[in-house]
Amino acid sequence: MQSYQVLIIGSGFGGQCAAVNLLKAGIDDFRLLERRDFFGGTWCQNTYPGAAVDVPSPLYSLSFAPFPWTQMFAGQAELHRYTEQVIERFGLRDRVELQANVEHIEWDDGAKRWAVYTGTKGTYYAQFLINATGPLSQPVVPHFPGQDRFQGKTFHTNHWDHSYDYRGKRVAIVGSGASAVQVIPTIAADVAHLHVFQRTPHWVLPRPDRKFGRFQRWLLGLKPAWKLLRWMIYWQFETRIIAFKYSKPAIHMVQNQALKFLKRQVADPELQRKLTPDFTIGCKRVLLSNTYYPALTRANVTLHSRDQAIVALDETGITTTDGQHIDVDLIIWSTGYDATDGVISYPVSGKNGIKLRDVWAQYPRAYLGTSLPDFPNLFIVTGPNTGIGHTSALFIIESQMNYILDCIRTVQAKGLRSIEVRHEAERTYTQMIHREMERTVWKTGGCHSWYQSRSGHVIAMFPGFSFSFYRLTRGLKPADHILS
Template sequence: MQPQQTYRVIIIGSGFGGQCAAIRLMEQGITDFQILERRDFMGGTWCQNSYPGAAVDVQSPLYSISSEPYAWSQMFAEQDELQRYTNNVIDKHGLRERTTLNANVRQVQWNETDKYWTIETDAAGSFQARVLINASGPLSTPVIPNFPGRDTFKGKSFHTNNWDHSYDYKGKRVAIIGSGASAAQVIPAVADKVEELHVFQRSPHWVLPRPDRKFSQLEQRLLGVKPLYKALRWLIYWSLESRVIGFKYSRTMLNLVAQRQALKHLDRQVPDSSLRKKLTPDFTIGCKRIILSSTLYPALSRANVHLHDRDDGIASINERGIVTAQGEQLDVDLIVYSTGYDATDGVISYPVIGKGGVGLSEVWDEYPRAYLGTAIPRFPNLFVVTGPNTGIGHTSALFVIESQMKYITDCLRKLETSGKQSIEVRPEAEDAYTRMIHSEMNKTVWKTGGCKSWYQSKSGHVIAMFPGFSFTYRRLASRFRSDHHIFA
């Protein structure tokens, strides 16, 4: 039996959230921490998601840690470059030496008497920490629908999150289930390499052209100059921030600008009227995640690609392939599940036991909720990175993560100066914050745009998104309120 390992802070997850947490802790002089990573490698999303065509959909100079500039090769970095950047950050800050790999968390529990968290893992033993930061991320638990007969398929199958690079799909008959952001990148990357491609779309997405460009060697050198890099970041930031006006305050602007541009893009790239009809959404643009792609529509228009919509969806799967709702048997060699993640109700995938033995799953039974999307009553010294209502549909998620870090480090600083051992958000403060969030959400396209999306929990509440400008969230997270917290 392994001895219990004790630290001041445990961080769960080694993606950008965990990296930002570790960097901020070290800036505050806190070095007694350990990162727990469930996989056998570090890095999170951009080291795990290596499917063909994988790339970021936010401009790279903004989709990066503010203190870690990088000479990006193009505006929207592809997976291999994002992986290099991630490993760069990890190595620069010596995070490998502070990380335990293969440490899949089985359960965490608060010890009320001595005020610390016990973290049980499957294979790495037990850990103890005064403070627990969950940075496992909302896009880390893949979902594969349980289609009838799914397990009888004798071909190859996997989720885009776990792409099997040992399998050669070239010249094969392939089915891709899903049509969201990941599928929109995989489809153009494989369409010209496979014999036949069947794409199963539950509902179409709005698509806008991807304004990508390669940076010249001179531009890359200029990106290494911190003041210039910072200026470019802010230029991109403010250009993206203006989108919130359409998402929340002006549906007319959204229709006149974004939706009109998307319809022109569709008309220009899809000459076939029947295919164009299948690809035209019936909800307001922005209600679901907008896809940025200049290659998706041409790929779907290829002769060897067949788009199946809801009326021609999947009835069942058998050993040979897929049976459609129209009764057609489609023999395939590979099924790719591009079916998303448990990003709302499954924000934290392991049991969390707080004060009085209460489970987080009980507290979140109706829908996930947290003060600043970060702190939860009855769960002292627990902080959730990218928790409920911290997602951003118009700009970089890293901007919000870094804003959360400001709140978390303020909590730790106040805890230290108070001479107490635990800090906990007051129930009334969390309740007031949550009511404000969902009142504001009612004004947004994510709630009223006429679609059902992964932004919503099973309750119908929009959980994935913050209903406003990201600078509003930063302002809220930067203004620590002692009266909103209990010190013990």
Template sequence: MNSYRVIIIGSGFGGQCAAMKLKKLGIEDFVILERRPFMGGTWCQNTYPGAAVDVQSPLYSIAAEPYPWSQMFAEQAELQQYTNHVIDKNGLRQKTRTSTNVESTHWDEGKQQWVVHTSQGEFSGQFLINASGPLSTPMTPNFPGRDSFKGKSFHTNNWDWDYDYRNKRVAIIGSGASAAQAIPAMVNDVAELHVFQRTPHWVLPRPDRKFSKFEQTLLGIKPLYKLLRSLIYWQLETRVVGFKYSQKLLNVFAQKKAERFIKQQITAPALQAALTPDYTIGCKRIILSSTLYPVLDQSHVQVHTKEDGIAAITDTGITTTQGQQLDVDLIVYATGYQATDGVISYPVTGRNGQTIAQAWEEFPRAYLGTALPGFPNLFIMTGPNTGIGHTSAIFIIEAQLEYIAKAIQSVMKTDSKSIEVTEEAEADYTGMIHSEMDRTVWKAGGCTSWYQSKSGHVIAMFPGFSFTYRRLAKTFKPGHHSLVQDAPRVNPAGADSLA
């Protein structure tokens, strides 16, 4: 068995940041397990036409790794270059086992370590960091007859570039972020395009721009890069006021703008109506696109709403609920990911044989979205309620790692074997999260979204400012945890305030 101090599962930004943090702590005894034959996560896997980030690139980057971006919102190819730059600069390829799919993992109480079962054998480690990410397991609806289709079909997450979609009849199922990027990129190359929209999204213009060579040079100067990041960060952080504290402000400054944008971009009244949501802006993910609406108005494009949705998939195409048979050559599933209930795709068994699936039977939950009682030395990157709807996810990842680093250090400094959050601390934290969530547009905005688990709880988002989460993560509370030494088990005083 391959034995390490720390095992990291996933080599995307979460895994990279975790590895860099361990190195900074002087911990070199770790391994990264990656199921794919290549490293990099989201931006190396998602290569669909038009793929790009929807947060400004200078902020959507690792704080310690500035980069001379070519445009404000980087496209997939440049994000992949950046990812590989970070990997190579920090020597992470040598620490990674690719094509190593995690099949299950369990806590060995006697040895106080995690045992990870993979397609390439077993690994053991004192600490386990899951960085597989919430947007890594594609979700493909099981429509009647789905497997009977004789044309080509794939999810945007697994784009088949060997297939030439030019002059083909194409159906795109979904109208979220990936669909909104793929549609404008494909539309002029296809013969027909059918877009199946379950519910419309609010769309705002994308304030993108190319950086000049001089500006790129300035981005290479760390103090200036840091200043730009700070300006973007605080500008985006003001959105929380609308998302949580004042839906009236959200209506005035965002929804009215989005309503005007539809009318400016779409000429047909019926299409305007079909593309106008009936919920508060922000309840679902806001789409940033200056190119989507005009292409949906083209003559060879047809938008199918839920009233004219998919009844079945046939061997030649799609039968709609209105009885129309659409023969197509390609079906693209832009249907998102198992981002809430399926945030960890492999079985995880903790103390006393309890699985995470059992612990999350009601709904996924974790202290700081990171640690669970009954699962010692396990840390979940971008776990429940760590998503952020207004700023960079990497900011939250880096904040999480402050907590993880202090938890690991507390074990090492006390010669302990494991650390575990108490049930009381996790329950108090989860109660606080969902009490605060009731005030947000994600809960009260009148929509059903992928932010919610099957329970109806909003699981994907953190209900507040990102700097609030960072403060909570940086303030390590020993009283919220128990340590296990060789013997006996040590249980410090109960949880104190989360404030």
């Protein structure tokens, strides 16, 4: 029987952080389940041209694993190297089961454990289960009439096909969000023509990147210097929530900076118009790029806005709402992920057969974004309302670990078998989250974004300072939980 004290689903930074924290707590009876045939998650999966992080690298690091970064905003290759270093340093490779795609999970109240069904890898059992699949792991590809007739090449940025040579080809990229803003400038000079299909424009700010010199890299390899730089960047970024939530003048000042940046980089008034959002900055993800706008001004790049949207595909290309037919060889879907309603992609059955999809029918919700009533010993890394728009997601992940480890240790110390949050505690927490959300730009900024679920609730983001979340998750509140 494949039975463990703890199972971790996912091997990205969330899964790695959970594994290392378990080891530090003296818990070594665990296994990571990874659906892909490689260890590592986001920065091993997303290999599209130009892929890079949009949070400064010293802050976008695990607190227990400093790294001598070569530049302020690391590219995918360096992030992959960092991931590999964490895996090797903490001996995680021997603790992962690859190609273990979770099909569904069920709680056995008699045995007080989870059954995890993976199909080809069989069934695993565990007392505690940590879902660390991440919110940006289920790519979304829209459907258009005639899509199956297209005879060219198509793929999502999440599954970039490096065997296909896009150079000299006629290319369409659908979407203009975070991935597209990185892909477009990287491939524009190499393609015959690039058609960019933009549903809504995003606000873009300069990317203050810089290379680190040899001495600076040496300093970053020293934990005290790395911690100091990390601390300085953290507090600089933490102030940005003031604009997102508390200060309209501050956010309008940033928006004016973004408008000036657009006008400085794009001279054509019509292109400026197409690229100017009609919502408040911050309502959608703010993009950082020094090269996106210049790429759109190239003679071989055409921006198609909402009045030139895709209505159908055929064997040779795309038909748009204004009647154009555009022949293309390659369509790149840069259309994002199911990051809210699809927080957990597989079916989950809790106590008395309660289905997670029914609990989340209105909108996803969780106590501290981490645990749920009627689902004992289940913890969700980067669950509902744990996203952070102004600083590093890894800070939130590590904060969640404080709570998760305290729950597990408490059950162990008391000689018990399960822990679950009380309904009233989850309800009170969720009401607080959405009450505070009403004050944020994500709710009032006049846009519809992937931060929102189908219900209209903002599900992706935490409506406050990240240190507030850290305080909430520092330890277990016994009164909010049922132990048995």
